[in-house]
Amino acid sequence: MASYVTKVGLDKMKAELEQLETIERPKITAQIAEARDKGDLSENAEYDAAKEAQGMLEMKISKLKNLIVNGKVIDETQLDTSKVSILTTVRLKNNTTKGEQKFTLVPDNESDLKLGKISVNTPIAKGLLGKVVGDNAEILLPNGNKLSFEVLEIYLG
Structure with missing residues (x-):
C-alpha cells in the first residue's frame, strides 16, 4: 500500500x-x-x-x-489550494474561543505538533479535508468533545 x-x-x-x-x-x-x-x-x-x-x-x-x-x-505543484488537502496550511478560527490556529496537514510520519504539522489521519485533519474558505468544520474528538472551526485561509507553506 x-x-x-x-x-x-x-x-x-x-x-x-x-x-x-x-x-x-x-x-x-x-x-x-x-x-x-x-x-x-x-x-x-x-x-x-x-x-x-x-x-x-x-x-x-x-x-x-x-x-x-x-x-x-507528493508533487506540491499539483496541489489544489482552493480546498483543505494534504500539505496545505489552514488558518482557522475556533468558533467557541474565537482564537485562531494554524495547522499544516502532513503524512503520518512527518507530523510535529510543536511545528503545527498534524497528520492527515487525525480527527481534526479528517474534519478539515475538503473544506473551503468560509466553511465551518464540526469535529468530534475521541474524548467525545466537539470542536467547531471556521476556515479562514488555505495555502501552501
Whole structure:
C-alpha cells in the first residue's frame, strides 16, 4: 500500500536508514560478539539484551525500507489550494474561543505538533479535508468533545 511522503520526508527516511545500517547495525553486532565472548549464553544478560536490541533495530530497518519503497512523493505543484488537502496550511478560527490556529496537514510520519504539522489521519485533519474558505468544520474528538472551526485561509507553506 502506498503511503504519501514529501520529498523532505523521504530524504529524512533515507538518511535515517543509512545511519541505522552503517553505524547502529555494526555497533550491535560488536556488542553481541563481545557478550558472546564472555561465556555461557544461557545466563548472559548482556547477550540477551544485545540480541533483543538487534531484533528491534532490524524491525526498524525493515519498516523504513518498506516506507521508502512504497512512499509516493507528493508533487506540491499539483496541489489544489482552493480546498483543505494534504500539505496545505489552514488558518482557522475556533468558533467557541474565537482564537485562531494554524495547522499544516502532513503524512503520518512527518507530523510535529510543536511545528503545527498534524497528520492527515487525525480527527481534526479528517474534519478539515475538503473544506473551503468560509466553511465551518464540526469535529468530534475521541474524548467525545466537539470542536467547531471556521476556515479562514488555505495555502501552501
